[in-house]
Amino acid sequence: MSVLTMQDTIIQTRDVSVFYGEKRAVNNINMDIERNSVTAFIGPSGCGKSTLLRSLNRMNDLVPSCRVTGSIVVDGIDINSEQVNIEGLRQVVGMVFQRANPFFKSIYENIAFAPRFHGMRDKRELDELVETSLRKAALWDEVKDRLKDSALSLSGGQQQRLCIARAIAMQPTILLLDEPASALDPISTMKIEELVMQLKEEYTIVIVTHNLHQAARISERTAFFLLGELVEMDETSKIFTSPENERTEAYISGRFG
Numbered sequence: 001m002s003v004l005t006m007q008d009t010i011i012q013t014r015d016v017s018v019f020y021g022e023k024r025a026v027n028n029i030n031m032d033i034e035r036n037s038v039t040a041f042i043g044p045s046g047c048g049k050s051t052l053l054r055s056l057n058r059m060n061d062l063v064p065s066c067r068v069t070g071s072i073v074v075d076g077i078d079i080n081s082e083q084v085n086i087e088g089l090r091q092v093v094g095m096v097f098q099r100a101n102p103f104f105k106s107i108y109e110n111i112a113f114a115p116r117f118h119g120m121r122d123k124r125e126l127d128e129l130v131e132t133s134l135r136k137a138a139l140w141d142e143v144k145d146r147l148k149d150s151a152l153s154l155s156g157g158q159q160q161r162l163c164i165a166r167a168i169a170m171q172p173t174i175l176l177l178d179e180p181a182s183a184l185d186p187i188s189t190m191k192i193e194e195l196v197m198q199l200k201e202e203y204t205i206v207i208v209t210h211n212l213h214q215a216a217r218i219s220e221r222t223a224f225f226l227l228g229e230l231v232e233m234d235e236t237s238k239i240f241t242s243p244e245n246e247r248t249e250a251y252i253s254g255r256f257g
C-alpha cells in the first residue's frame with residue numbers, strides 16, 4: 001500500500017465488549033477510526049452506541065456495574081492499561097453530551113475553570129484561551145460582550161456550543177459527541193453541524209446520532225450498530241447508497257428502528 005493511501009488510524013478497538021453486570025451491551029467490536037475525520041455511530045435505540053462511545057474515554061468507569069473487555073488503543077496507547085491517567089485521557093479525548101451541561105458559572109469561567117485548575121494562572125493566557133476556544137466553537141461573536149454573564153443565560157444551542165468550547169479549551173485530539181444536537185431546534189442543529197465540519201480540520205470526531213440525514217451530511221464514515229453488534233462500517237456514502245448488509249439497508253431505508 002502506498003503511503004498516500006494508508007489510513008492514519010487514531011482509535012483502534014479490538015474485540016471490545018462492554019457489560020453492565022451480567023448483561024452484554026456491546027459485543028466484540030473491531031473498528032479503526034481515522035484521524036481528522038468525522039465518524040457517525042447510528043442504529044436503533046439501545047444498540048450500544050453511547051456505551052461504546054463512552055468506553056473510548058473511560059466514561060464508563062463512572063458506572064460501577066460496567067466492565068469493558070478487549071483492547072482500545074488511542075493514539076498508540078492502550079487506554080485501559082493500569083498506567084493510564086484517566087484525567088489526562090479525558091483531556092485528550094473530550095466529550096460533549098446530549099444535554100448541554102454548562103457549569104453554574106459565567107461564560108468566561110466555563111472555559112477558564114479547568115485550564116486554571118490544571119495550572120494556567122496567567123490572566124492574559126487565560127483570556128486568549130477563552131477567546132480562541134469560543135471562536136473555534138463559533139460562539140465568540142455572540143458572547144464576546146457578555147463573558148461575565150451566567151452561562152445559563154445562553155440559549156440551548158449556545159450552551160451546547162459553549163460545552164464544545166469548554167472541551168476544546170483542554171486541547172483535545174479527539175471529540176466524542178453523544179447526540180449533541182438532538183435537544184436543539186433546526187437552526188441550532190445546523191450550527192452544530194457546520195461546527196463539526198469545521199472542527200474536523202483539527203480534531204477527530206466521533207458522533208452518535210439518531211438523525212440519519214445528519215450522519216449523511218457531516219460524516220465521512222458511518223458505523224451501523226444493532227443489538228450491541230457492529231453490523232457494518234464503511235464510507236458514509238456507501239452505507240447510505242449501497243450497504244453490504246441487508247440489515248443496514250433495512251435500517252437506513254426506515255424499515256425498522
Ligand SMILES: Nc1ncnc2c1ncn2[C@@H]1O[C@H](COP(=O)(O)OP(=O)(O)OP(=O)(O)O)[C@@H](O)[C@H]1O
Pocket residue numbers: 020025043044045046047048049050051052063065
Ligand atoms: N448505566 C447503565 N446501566 C445498565 N444498563 C445500561 C446502562 N446504560 C446503558 N445500559 C443498557 O445498555 C444497552 C445499550 O445502551 P446505550 O445507551 O449504549 O444504547 P444507545 O444505542 O446509545 O441507545 P440510545 O440511542 O437510546 O441512546 C441498553 O440495553 C441499555 O439499557
